[in-house]
Amino acid sequence: MESPQAVKQRFEIIGNDPNLNRAIEKSIRVAPTDISVLVTGESGVGKESLPKIIHSLSHRKHAKYIAVNCGAIPEGTIDSELFGHEKGAFTGATQSRDGYFKEADGGTIFLDEVGELPLTTQVRLLRVLETGEFIKVGSSKVQKSDIRIVAATNVNMIEAIKENKFREDLYYRLNTVEIQLSPLRERRSDIHLLFRKFASDFAIKYKMPTIRLTDQAIKALENCSWPGNIRQLKNVAEQISVLETSREVDEAILTHYLPSNSSNLPSVISESKSNKSDFSNEREILYKVLFDMKNDLHDLKKLTLELMEKENDETFKEENRSLIRKVYGDSDTKKEFSEESHQEQLEILQIPEKKKTKPIEQHIEDPYDYAEDIEEEETLSLQDKEVELIKKSLNRHQGKRKPAADELGISERTLYRKIKQYDL
Ligand SMILES: Nc1ncnc2c1ncn2[C@@H]1O[C@H](COP(=O)(O)OP(=O)(O)OP(=O)(O)O)[C@@H](O)[C@H]1O
Numbered sequence: 001m002e003s004p005q006a007v008k009q010r011f012e013i014i015g016n017d018p019n020l021n022r023a024i025e026k027s028i029r030v031a032p033t034d035i036s037v038l039v040t041g042e043s044g045v046g047k048e049s050l051p052k053i054i055h056s057l058s059h060r061k062h063a064k065y066i067a068v069n070c071g072a073i074p075e076g077t078i079d080s081e082l083f084g085h086e087k088g089a090f091t092g093a094t095q096s097r098d099g100y101f102k103e104a105d106g107g108t109i110f111l112d113e114v115g116e117l118p119l120t121t122q123v124r125l126l127r128v129l130e131t132g133e134f135i136k137v138g139s140s141k142v143q144k145s146d147i148r149i150v151a152a153t154n155v156n157m158i159e160a161i162k163e164n165k166f167r168e169d170l171y172y173r174l175n176t177v178e179i180q181l182s183p184l185r186e187r188r189s190d191i192h193l194l195f196r197k198f199a200s201d202f203a204i205k206y207k208m209p210t211i212r213l214t215d216q217a218i219k220a221l222e223n224c225s226w227p228g229n230i231r232q233l234k235n236v237a238e239q240i241s242v243l244e245t246s247r248e249v250d251e252a253i254l255t256h257y258l259p260s261n262s263s264n265l266p267s268v269i270s271e272s273k274s275n276k277s278d279f280s281n282e283r284e285i286l287y288k289v290l291f292d293m294k295n296d297l298h299d300l301k302k303l304t305l306e307l308m309e310k311e312n313d314e315t316f317k318e319e320n321r322s323l324i325r326k327v328y329g330d331s332d333t334k335k336e337f338s339e340e341s342h343q344e345q346l347e348i349l350q351i352p353e354k355k356k357t358k359p360i361e362q363h364i365e366d367p368y369d370y371a372e373d374i375e376e377e378e379t380l381s382l383q384d385k386e387v388e389l390i391k392k393s394l395n396r397h398q399g400k401r402k403p404a405a406d407e408l409g410i411s412e413r414t415l416y417r418k419i420k421q422y423d424l
Pocket residue numbers: 012013014015041042043044045046047048049112153154194230231234370
């Protein structure tokens with residue numbers, strides 16, 4: 001059996017906190033079994049590594065590992081994504097397609113944000129867990145699949161059950177073994193270790209000397225509450241690495257970037273309590289206006305399309321074909337602008353889909369993926385500005401998605417997709 005230390009090295013997991021060590025040991029122990037595992041913990045604590053460990057140490061390691069982000073898939077397509085569909089099952093289903101449960105037969109499926117699954121999908125999932133059986137959307141033929149499921153959630157599942165958002169029977173079925181990861185504020189001894197690792201990674205990525213913290217700055221770093229956990233710590237390390245000219249970071253510099261001290265943040269991300277939308281410098285206001293305009297334009301396109309659909313007037317469509325094509329493009333407009341379209345949110349700023357927000361199929365052979373070099377763009381593109389706006393809004397709201405989404409004027413689900421898309 002591989003030692004926790006070796007596993008940490010292999011998966012580039014930093015930290016020595018007893019809670020982290022226990023979580024890794026537990027993952028190693030359950031790996032050879034087929035027991036369902038539920039990984040719990042706040043957003044950004046590092047839940048994604050554990051299913052990879054479990055898969056790679058199991059007898060399923062040569063079969064597929066598929067990570068599905070349940071929160072990022074629109075409700076209308078999730079059943080088809082997971083279980084597949086037959087040709088003609090719904091508008092646009094021109095081909096029959098296998099879902100992830102078929103594709104990963106013999107392997108492992110990681111259901112991230114499992115608490116976000118719609119109730120109808122929960123019923124299907126319960127059946128697979130209990131019998132290994134599932135039915136494609138639009139089919140009546142029962143299929144079988146041999147899958148190990150590891151799920152993760154950052155929501156309080158007991159609350160979700162009380163609110164009838166999550167089935168109790170499914171919860172107990174998923175939760176045969178629970179592995180809990182503590183928030184960063186409860187593993188203070190790891191904070192500086194993680195910061196050093198991220199600082200060194202960003203120094204390599206941006207080809208610059210590594211930033212170092214003074215003793216006082218280390219104390220301030222460790223005393224911070226880190227509501228966005230390791231993801232937020234990583235962002236702070238990146239911001240300081242890029243924005244600060246001095247490589248020695250004292251407490252005064254660091255404080256500007258710490259989430260708990262937002263009143264001391266640099267002026268571009270300073271907090272004003274009077275405004276709901278808080279993008280205070282001129283350039284930001286302009287970008288926010290553009291962001292809103294794109295949102296409105298998108299909504300308008302959707303509305304017009306719905307009206308045209310209602311009218312279903314072929315003559316109107318024929319007469320305006322070139323205009324419709326110009327506005328909506330050549331794609332299947334109905335699908336593209338449907339409530340559940342994957343593209344919907346990307347359309348807001350016409351962002352090239354740089355990184356898939358949809359389920360990420362991941363082969364475990366490359367566990368060092370997170371260190372991947374992301375190509376830096378020099379130009380201030382709208383996409384950069386969108387990322388910047390989102391980061392600032394999240395910073396301002398201590399990583400809380402709800403108020404950040406309200407401020408940005410987008411749904412929480414959209415914001416969630418964007419966080420995943422840009423790895424924020
Ligand atoms: N122990 C660790 N060592 C190094 N990097 C880590 C560690 N834990 C987390 N990270 C990094 O922090 C970021 C967030 O981790 P991850 O995506 O696994 O969080 P999560 O708990 O799944 O969050 P969410 O619930 O929002 O999906 C990732 O970039 C990950 O690589």
